[in-house]
Amino acid sequence: MTQELFARYSFLLDRTARKVKQYAQHQFKSGEFDVTVDQWLVLKNLSENELLSQTELANLVFKDNPTLTRIIDLLCKKGYVDRVPHPLDRRSFQLHLTKSGIDKVNELRPKILEIREKAWENLTGKDFEEFKRILDTIYQNLDNQESE
Amino acid sequence: MTQELFARYSFLLDRTARKVKQYAQHQFKSGEFDVTVDQWLVLKNLSENELLSQTELANLVFKDNPTLTRIIDLLCKKGYVDRVPHPLDRRSFQLHLTKSGIDKVNELRPKILEIREKAWENLTGKDFEEFKRILDTIYQNLDNQESE
DNA sequence: TAAAAGTATTTAGCATACTAATTATATTTG
């Protein structure tokens, strides 16, 4: 029955996403990167967008605010990020990469690009396009549904 | 640069997998299913395989032992599962669905198949095949790598 | 058969995902 397949695909999707993160996390660990995969995602986005608020950053990386608060806490503790009070809105912070944070991003970026490559071996350019299209379709299907 | 794309795909994969789980979890909640998505996965596998040990079940659902221990704890508390001492190996349990657990599976199965369907709208049979093939390829790429 | 190695499960601890509620501050509106 086709419906059973949908459940199976959902399982495969979850399993593969976990494997990709797991693999990257192992490499991060053995390379002593001093950040997790999710912390890296946040650092990388901060390096590409200065003066974001936490809510703006949360939207960029598709994480909820509590999760982002904790990731930022950890990155502040590690000295890679500062919370700068927003000049116009006292509820808000502007997130700022420290010198050490910038150095970390520059150090890790090429290593991480290499790590990410492994997952995509044995796949063609056409596969990537198909994959992206299908992922986006799934995402849209559920994103629109949500408000109903 | 192509490498940047790999990082982007990894992000999309993670984001989509989370969205699929999130959507299902919302539906589970509004339907008052009394189990989480992961607890359902475990219940469903137990209904299809009697007398599994926790390690066997963990391998089936691709979860690690500590995570499975906790999920089984919760399902026992809810009265859906029993841990039966293994007759030959005193380290081990045989997992057993209670009457209430069987009823729960029968009640939820059709509802959940319907929920799972939503993610796959606007996709063709060929898309599913491609998607499965690509997910499996990625999984294999990293699964083999792991031992190195 | 006693020691060593292996296995099943659990515990502890950290990180992330999510919900709900709280706090502090801004904005809108009557």
Added chain:
DNA sequence: CAAATATAATTAGTATGCTAAATACTTTTA
């Protein structure tokens, strides 16, 4: 302008994912 509403960030609580170590038991091996 005061009250109602909205927003940014945090806190608290639960569930999951992972690692490392502990416990209890089995199997292997010297």
